Amino acid sequence: MTPELRRALDQGLRRVPGMDAARWLLTVRLETLRALLARRLDEHPLPVPDAVTPGEIPSVAELGPGDRVLAEIDQDGFAFAIHPADVPFFNRRSEKMPRLRYRLHVVLRKGYVCVRKRFVGQPRNAALSAHLFSLAGLFFYNEAAALFRLRDLPGVPRIRDLHLATRTLFMDFVRGQTLQHKVAEGGQKVLDIDLAPLGQLFDPDRDRREIEAFARGGGDAYCGRVEEILRAMRARGVAPLDVKLGNVIVGQKTGGLYWVDFERAALEGIPHYRERLAEHHDLVSQWFGISLPGDGGA
Structure with missing residues (x-):
């Protein structure tokens, strides 16, 4: 096939409805399967410091270290212990906010303490495209591919296992507070549980309040380290689009920062990556006041 014919075919395929999403799914699915065939999960890198x-x-002393569920993580990122002995270790509040798009649990898995993320679908009021993407496994494969690319970075929890049939990921559990939790501790109503009594979780003004409260509360102290993580991820071709304080965890042991949630990240090699990278830069500037340089080679 000549280069001219290849370009014409590519341009024609782009005009087919849904073709970009299909190419995106194919790209991240193949990348994930290649990582599995290369036995990347057998490498067993050391856990991140936190x-x-x-x-x-606590309950390990009583029940042993065998595989089991330890706690459930709710919509706001708070953990709720399964065994009574673990309540002081995990629980930080009494009321649980149910998750919407996937199920998160802390589990013992093959000798590691992991977050188990199981993709179960979208809220009923989500756009039809989101439901279709979810059914096809796009978000699951996108996050898996991103985690494999980032597996040895210090600011990203390690992927430990995955299960294709149930679309489930396992990654290091980092104990700590998100930057959003820290803002909420200052009295700002920025958590989903704060909006639940209003009958909806979408509040157009919440992002503004959260960003302003973060800046007033000393957010500058974190922005330099956030920028380091973002630049390191960008060097691996990963640009998170779900940019928010709730996706940055401050580790309890060392105070190190960790970025989580890559289901909607832009990955180098997917359709329209340039446009998604520009969106990533805009979001990073909005939330953290960080100006990332463009990438003419993207």
């Missing part, structure tokens, strides 16, 4: 170990879990 990852919890089985010996820190």
Whole structure:
């Protein structure tokens, strides 16, 4: 096939409805399967410094370190223990806010304390395209591909396992507070549980309040380290589009920062990556006041 014919075919395919999403899914699915065939999960890199170990879990002394569920993580990122002995370790509030798009649990898995993320669908009021993408497994494969690319970075929890049939990911559990939690501790109503009594979780003014409160409360102290993580991820071709304070965890042991949630990240090699990278830059500037340079080679 000549280069001219290849370009014409590519331009024609782009005009087919849904073709970009199909190419995106194919790209991240193949990348994930290649990582599995290369036995990347057998490499067993050391956990990140703030990852919890089985010996820190109180109930392990009673029940042992075998695989089981330890806690459920709610919509606002708070953990709720399953075993009574673990309540002082995990629980930080009494009321649980149910999750909407996936299920998160802290589990013991093959000798590691992991977050188990199981993709179960979209809220009923989500756009039809989001439901279709979810059914096709786009978000699951996109996050898996991103985590494999970032597996040895210090600011990203390690992927430990995945299950294709149930679209489930396992990654290091980092105990700590999100930057959003820190803002909420200052009295700002920025958590989903704060909006639940209003009958909806979408509040157009919440992002503004959260950003302003973060800046007033000393957010500058974190922005330099956030920029380091973002630049390191960008060097691996990963640009998160779900940019928010709730996706940055401050580790309890060392105070290190960790970025989580890559289901909607832009990955180098997917359709319209340039446009998505520009969106990423805009979001980073809005939330953290960080100006990232463009990339003419993207």
